[in-house]
Amino acid sequence: MVKIHLSKLLGERKWSQADLVRMTGIRPNTISEIYNELVDRINLERMDLFCEALECDIDDLLEYVPNRRRRVKPLD
Template identity: 35%
Template sequence: MIRVKLDVKLAERKMSLNELSEIVGITPANLSVLKNEKGKAIRFSTLNALCQALDCQPGDLLEYIADNES
């Protein structure tokens, strides 16, 4: 599973979802889908814009967590 750590980066930067939305040109609703891990995919252009706005690397926003298969 891929975990999106957008909420962590926003907290570190003391930035709101609405502020980020204005900077990257993505609606707050679409950013909320990413933040709440409801999205199925992310475009590289979106990831690039987020990294630029938050001054981070893709690995700062995405984390792989192994699925526990029993």
């Protein structure tokens, strides 16, 4: 699974979601869904804006955590 660390990064900076809305122009509902990890897909342009605003790398924002049970089939 992929974890989104937007809430952690905002908390470390003591920023609100509204602060990020003002900085990036991304809709509040979109930021809230990403913040709460309720999304299946993330637009790369938004990730770019988040990284620029938060002055972070993409690996600070996203983390791959292996699933407990493998979901892909091996190639034969």
